[in-house]
Amino acid sequence: QVQLVESGGGVVQPGRSLRLSCAASGFSFSLYSMHWVRQAPGKGLEWVAFIWYDGSRKYYADSVRGRFTLSRDNSENALYLQMNSLRADDTAVYYCARDWNSGVFDYWGQGTLVTVSS
Amino acid sequence: EIVLTQSPGTLSLSPGERATLSCRASQSASSSSLAWFQQKPGQAPRLLIYGTSSRATGVPDRFSGSGSGADFTLTISRLEPEDFAVYYCQQYSSSFWTFGQGTKVEVK
Numbered sequence: 001q002v003q004l005v006e007s008g009g010g011v012v013q014p015g016r017s018l019r020l021s022c023a024a025s026g027f028s029f030s031l032y033s034m035h036w037v038r039q040a041p042g043k044g045l046e047w048v049a050f051i052w053y054d055g056s057r058k059y060y061a062d063s064v065r066g067r068f069t070l071s072r073d074n075s076e077n078a079l080y081l082q083m084n085s086l087r088a089d090d091t092a093v094y095y096c097a098r099d100w101n102s103g104v105f106d107y108w109g110q111g112t113l114v115t116v117s118s
Numbered sequence: 119e120i121v122l123t124q125s126p127g128t129l130s131l132s133p134g135e136r137a138t139l140s141c142r143a144s145q146s147a148s149s150s151s152l153a154w155f156q157q158k159p160g161q162a163p164r165l166l167i168y169g170t171s172s173r174a175t176g177v178p179d180r181f182s183g184s185g186s187g188a189d190f191t192l193t194i195s196r197l198e199p200e201d202f203a204v205y206y207c208q209q210y211s212s213s214f215w216t217f218g219q220g221t222k223v224e225v226k
Contacts, residue, residue, distance in 0.1 A: 035215070036212030044154075045163065045206055046131050047215035059213045088165075095162055106174065108162040 002026040002107045004096050009112030012086055022079040022096030030074035031052070033099040038079050039111075040108055046092075049081065050099065053113035064090075086116045120144055122212050122217035130226040137194040139221045141207035146187050151210040154183055154192045158203045160166075166205075168194065197223070 008020040022034070036048040050059045058070050067114045069082040079096055093111040100106040121144040131137055141152070147182050149170040157165040164176040169184035170190060180195040194201055207218040 001149070044220045045157075045208075045217040047217065050213070050215070061214075067139070097191045102152055103215065104164070104165065105155075106165050106168075108164075110162055 004109035004110045006112035020081040029077040040092045122218035139192040141190040145190040
């Protein structure tokens, strides 16, 4: 069965960095593009970033472009989100999600909480 | 960037009643790129509908999606106790993905 497991969240001070990971299993990871989506406490869903199946193309939301970098290691079935210059409004649960059929988020991880606070 | 506006913000209904949720796009959206998700407290979102009207695997047939252009609808024909949750519409366009702000379906 498809499983996505995020890790790496925690409490970090404003301006610092954090790296999130998403471990994939139960499917051919190298054949699927992937997303990160976040949800601030008590708020709605916000798409963050997308990476093609082979890592050749990446897209970012305006709110994180230039600060966040998405990468993947298909040999390790892993997805990463490097988050730099973190701000209080980056506080959220971060989910990785599989992309199916060009834009459908068909499987989601359970999320990892990032709290940016001094 | 297409902005999705969902209405109403909260829908108060009783089990067995019909729920109709609306999602309006700021400009015409491709029917193939409109999806609906259900989210319960403390859980990840779950895909319900994709391509406007196709049910995801395992989704009961009381859930249906419809619409075109800028207006889309999620209908739950008869609410079951497990259907009380928050629902989000989502669309994809030009390498940009957006979600509506959500509609909460609560027990009346």
